[in-house]
Amino acid sequence: MTLAKAYVIIAKEHNNLQLAWELSSRIRSCQLLLSKAAMRGEAISLDEAEPIIKSLSSLIFKSQDAHYDLATTIMTMKSHIQALEERAHASTVQSTIFGQLAAESLPKTLHCLNIKLMADWLKKPSLQPLANENKNSPRLVDNNLYHFCIFSDNLLGVSVVVNSTISNADHPKQLVFHIVTNGVTYGAMQTWFLSNDFKGATIEVQNIEEFTWLNSSYSPVFKQLLDPDSQAYYFGGSQDFRVEPKFRNPKYLSLLNHLRFYVPDIYPQLEKVVFLDDDVVVQKDLTPLFSLDLHGNVNGAVETCLEAFHRYYKYLNFSNSIISSKFDPQACGWAFGMNVFDLIAWRKANVTTRYHYWMEQNYDRSLWKLGTLPPGLLSFYGLTEPLDRRWHVLGLGYDPNIDNRLIESAAVIHYNGNMKPWLKLAIGRYKPLWDRYVNQSSTYLQECVTN
Numbered sequence: 066m067t068l069a070k071a072y073v074i075i076a077k078e079h080n081n082l083q084l085a086w087e088l089s090s091r092i093r094s095c096q097l098l099l100s101k102a103a104m105r106g107e108a109i110s111l112d113e114a115e116p117i118i119k120s121l122s123s124l125i126f127k128s129q130d131a132h133y134d135l136a137t138t139i140m141t142m143k144s145h146i147q148a149l150e151e152r153a154h155a156s157t158v159q160s161t162i163f164g165q166l167a168a169e170s171l172p173k174t175l176h177c178l179n180i181k182l183m184a185d186w187l188k189k190p191s192l193q194p195l196a197n198e199n200k201n202s203p204r205l206v207d208n209n210l211y212h213f214c215i216f217s218d219n220l221l222g223v224s225v226v227v228n229s230t231i232s233n234a235d236h237p238k239q240l241v242f243h244i245v246t247n248g249v250t251y252g253a254m255q256t257w258f259l260s261n262d263f264k265g266a267t268i269e270v271q272n273i274e275e276f277t278w279l280n281s282s283y284s285p286v287f288k289q290l291l292d293p294d295s296q297a298y299y300f301g302g303s304q305d306f307r308v309e310p311k312f313r314n315p316k317y318l319s320l321l322n323h324l325r326f327y328v329p330d331i332y333p334q335l336e337k338v339v340f341l342d343d344d345v346v347v348q349k350d351l352t353p354l355f356s357l358d359l360h361g362n363v364n365g366a367v368e369t370c371l372e373a374f375h376r377y378y379k380y381l382n383f384s385n386s387i388i389s390s391k392f393d394p395q396a397c398g399w400a401f402g403m404n405v406f407d408l409i410a411w412r413k414a415n416v417t418t419r420y421h422y423w424m425e426q427n428y429d430r431s432l433w434k435l436g437t438l439p440p441g442l443l444s445f446y447g448l449t450e451p452l453d454r455r456w457h458v459l460g461l462g463y464d465p466n467i468d469n470r471l472i473e474s475a476a477v478i479h480y481n482g483n484m485k486p487w488l489k490l491a492i493g494r495y496k497p498l499w500d501r502y503v504n505q506s507s508t509y510l511q512e513c514v515t516n
Contacts, residue, residue: 175220196259213241219487423440478495
């Protein structure tokens with residue numbers, strides 16, 4: 066068929082329209098046969114294929130007899146292949162852009178949920194005193210309890226993280242969740258967590274906009290947010306195809322996304338916390354993480370260098386001497402999403418100061434392109450304790466072929482990638498693992514789904 070298609074082009078170029086028509090007719094017969102075989106799910110029989118192959122072969126011989134020599138055929142096929150490659154590349158770029166846009170968008174149901182909850186926050190005067198009462202709970206600073214922090218404006222994502230952690234905990238009343246969100250989502254987040262039952266666990270919701278200490282004189286990422294070049298790069302909607310669309314995702318310059326580097330500033334009285342991303346599901350009791358020996362290290366994390374592309378040289382620009390003089394390019398990468406932070410060791414090692422240094426060095430995006438992982442690899446270099454891989458299994462947001470046994474044994478599964486479980490883009494076989502922790506009985510959610 067491929068050879069016949071090449072001869073169709075050559076025949077047309079030589080104005081032999083009859084031959085081009087006959088070749089096209091036989092090609093269509095081949096395509097029809099393949100289609101039928103695909104529809105019925107059975108192999109093509111020799112009796113079906115032989116007459117079509119014979120007639121197509123005779124036409125190819127006829128084309129060769131018409132002096133369409135091999136060199137002409139090769140040149141035509143090369144130009145045909147080049148044109149197809151260009152079309153394929155354009156389609157890939159377009160598909161990536163559409164996929165990125167879909168991943169960044171907020172589904173209507175979630176938007177509706179935020180609006181309904183925010184409306185109740187403003188209408189129900191009893192909610193705000195309750196929220197103020199929670200802020201003063203002594204449990205928030207009790208180091209005998211198990212503290213988890215989540216920084217996000219994704220209400221449903223955060224609720225699944227909290228629900229799944231509590232559902233799989235042996236002693237839910239000993240858990241404390243510290244949630245930080247933005248001013249837009251704060252009221253909705255408070256209403257949700259004040260209106261639902263969480264088996265005695267303590268839940269604190271804070272507004273990042275009330276962190277007056279987090280300003281441009283202290284935080285380099287805050288300074289970058291105010292920079293016109295950074296704003297144009299991340300928020301300007303540029304269609305420069307030389308830059309991968311994911312590199313321009315505004316979440317990479319989001320204060321909430323970078324808040325993980327300020328955990329000791331936010332919780333000065335705490336000694337140890339577990340950090341969770343908003344796209345994880347907890348499947349096992351996580352309290353044993355708090356008794357793990359980190360051997361003086363700051364960050365307990367699962368390493369990801371079983372695959373070669375998760376080593377330092379894949380995340381950082383080692384052609385820059387600032388990087389190459391201080392770091393091993395073959396050093397093993399690790400994952401954010403489920404991390405144990407020893408805050409005593411953090412303060413002693415001045416990790417936040419390290420982070421500030423590297424963010425300032427990367428003002429022109431010459432050391433790395435995107436995200437919080439590269440500055441994390443630099444800031445926690447030599448301060449990370451590898452955890453058993455079963456604590457944190459990644460890839461459910463992009464890899465459809467993860468072994469079921471690995472997923473079942475995981476304490477935390479992570480939907481990192483664009484195919485988030487709350488989107489229609491989600492990978493079907495992993496979605497039920499997330500759906501089971503969505504509070505489907507919530508009247509807010511039911512109304513939004515119905516409408």
